[in-house]
Amino acid sequence: MSATVNTEAAVEQEKNSPFGEVWQRFKKNRIAMASLILLVTLTLLAILAPLVTSYDPYVGQLPQALKGPSASHIMGTDELGRDIYTRIIYGARISLWVGLLAVAVALAAGTILGSLAAYYGRWADNLIMRFMDIMLAIPSLLLVIAFMMVLGKGIENAIIAIGIVSVPEYVRIVRSSVLAVKENDYVQAARAIGNRDLAIIARHILPNITTPVIVKATLGISTAILDTAALGFLGLGVQPPYAEWGTMLGVGRNCLAPHIVFFPGLAITVTVLAFNLLGDGLRDALDPRLKC
Amino acid sequence: MTKKTAPLMKTIGLKKYFNVENGWKKLKSTVKAVDNVNFSIFPGETLGLVGESGCGKSTVGRLLLRLLEPTEGEIYYQGRNIVELPAGEMRKLRKHMQIVFHDPYTSLNPRMTVGNIIAEPLKIFGYGGASDIRERVMDLLSLVGLGSNHYDRYPHEFSGGQRQRAGIARALALHPKLVICDEPVSALDVSIQPQIINLLKELQGKLSLTYVFIARGLNVVKHMSDRVGVMYLGKMMELAGGEKLYASPLHPYTRALLSAIPVPNPKYKKSRIILEGEIPSPINPPVGCRFHTRCPERMERCSIDEPEFREVETGHWVACHLLEE
Numbered sequence: 001m002s003a004t005v006n007t008e009a010a011v012e013q014e015k016n017s018p019f020g021e022v023w024q025r026f027k028k029n030r031i032a033m034a035s036l037i038l039l040v041t042l043t044l045l046a047i048l049a050p051l052v053t054s055y056d057p058y059v060g061q062l063p064q065a066l067k068g069p070s071a072s073h074i075m076g077t078d079e080l081g082r083d084i085y086t087r088i089i090y091g092a093r094i095s096l097w098v099g100l101l102a103v104a105v106a107l108a109a110g111t112i113l114g115s116l117a118a119y120y121g122r123w124a125d126n127l128i129m130r131f132m133d134i135m136l137a138i139p140s141l142l143l144v145i146a147f148m149m150v151l152g153k154g155i156e157n158a159i160i161a162i163g164i165v166s167v168p169e170y171v172r173i174v175r176s177s178v179l180a181v182k183e184n185d186y187v188q189a190a191r192a193i194g195n196r197d198l199a200i201i202a203r204h205i206l207p208n209i210t211t212p213v214i215v216k217a218t219l220g221i222s223t224a225i226l227d228t229a230a231l232g233f234l235g236l237g238v239q240p241p242y243a244e245w246g247t248m249l250g251v252g253r254n255c256l257a258p259h260i261v262f263f264p265g266l267a268i269t270v271t272v273l274a275f276n277l278l279g280d281g282l283r284d285a286l287d288p289r290l291k292c
Numbered sequence: 293m294t295k296k297t298a299p300l301m302k303t304i305g306l307k308k309y310f311n312v313e314n315g316w317k318k319l320k321s322t323v324k325a326v327d328n329v330n331f332s333i334f335p336g337e338t339l340g341l342v343g344e345s346g347c348g349k350s351t352v353g354r355l356l357l358r359l360l361e362p363t364e365g366e367i368y369y370q371g372r373n374i375v376e377l378p379a380g381e382m383r384k385l386r387k388h389m390q391i392v393f394h395d396p397y398t399s400l401n402p403r404m405t406v407g408n409i410i411a412e413p414l415k416i417f418g419y420g421g422a423s424d425i426r427e428r429v430m431d432l433l434s435l436v437g438l439g440s441n442h443y444d445r446y447p448h449e450f451s452g453g454q455r456q457r458a459g460i461a462r463a464l465a466l467h468p469k470l471v472i473c474d475e476p477v478s479a480l481d482v483s484i485q486p487q488i489i490n491l492l493k494e495l496q497g498k499l500s501l502t503y504v505f506i507a508r509g510l511n512v513v514k515h516m517s518d519r520v521g522v523m524y525l526g527k528m529m530e531l532a533g534g535e536k537l538y539a540s541p542l543h544p545y546t547r548a549l550l551s552a553i554p555v556p557n558p559k560y561k562k563s564r565i566i567l568e569g570e571i572p573s574p575i576n577p578p579v580g581c582r583f584h585t586r587c588p589e590r591m592e593r594c595s596i597d598e599p600e601f602r603e604v605e606t607g608h609w610v611a612c613h614l615l616e617e
Contacts, residue, residue: 193413
């Protein structure tokens, strides 16, 4: 009896805090929950990679090369006899890491530039936004490739290049959100009580634009993962022997064995789809007014 | 109201123009939101500012605190021209002057607890340690009629009246001398309005505050104000002691506003002055007297000359040709 009362009280409390309310709504969305569970599982697998795989991702056994799925290699082996399942799990480390970091780079730059443009307006706004327009006018993959040519190949450079290229989208979303929020009286009130501009932006404006930005960032991770895979496929991103899904696709496409490209491709598709569905779910949970 | 004392705040030729750019042709037009307004605020008094929406009364309120930069003119606070102050100096001066906003639903940051909202000015001005600040916030909460249990709540858990009380507590945190009340009750339920008005009056007595009380109608201002200024299209039309203004208004616009106050007596037949037409756009305000397009007593010269804002009797200022010989 007392146990039920306690849980009811807990639910009540959860509903009262802003985060609890969002979580209550999010839990009801089955597709988003499934995506969340899938991504959490994938992250755990990536972190615990040495424990959940039994082969070395970089050293293969040539006699075993190009074998289809079997009991000992559930996704088969690649052209060097390496276990594909093992490589996909290790590849998840790279893909998730690159996705998160690239979004972090873009989000940081986008938040700073977007809020400055919106808060100060006038020439700051014009300067920043016209520059972003120029970047948006160039196809993003082309721009990434150009950056990679300048910076050189490698994971770090891929993160930077993919991050920089997606900055304009974040600048735009931050700018438009700040423009809407800064008209509120509490921003005027923050000035009236003696806040400096930076404190007003950091304490009163940015906390109120988190909803669209979180959603955008979640969706952005999937774009970053796709871009990483594309770079890897083109041979510009993560270099062999590192296991990266796009690189695996790129190298594997020369072999006449469908499972070599099927499983990395499936990994990319499922992960990207999961991030997209999670982003949609978050948007619905964070802002119930947008839900149709 | 003693006229001998030095004014707490004084404006000279205060102007605020907003530029409106019209599409890609860049046809620039100017909204003259506040156009050459002069008045003084004396310590301890309540100055009411009245006018229809769009007459520039809220803009005046924000100019006084330099939340908006004036296009032209001077604002003296205790003899210092605050328009010329650098940002850092102005920030120090902010603890003397605060504002209570019109809409309690947008004036509190939804991501901060009410306790933190009220504590913020204290933290900025280095009021003391965490426990000093908490204690002061608790005092402020009880001062405005909220409880200590409200400290950790978020604004969305409050009613409109409670939010307005929290906004008042924030404004009072730093012991200001001047508080601009920008239509503090017009967004509230009629049943709540008198509570907030009485609270403001009570606080004025307790803390010897000076108010600029901005409102849309003369009836709300009547209970609050020692002196009342009537604005129309960015201009001050008439400014006088409250009693005087209600007993013997001189400007036709003031008379029309006064006649619009409802009288709770069904047998009383009052003669309402109904103004013709709409309030003109402030983008191209009428030449001459701004009110001449709607004035029931307009003369020929009203559409040519602009009347000067003159003191016709001690403490009674009017801008109208009817009162010039």
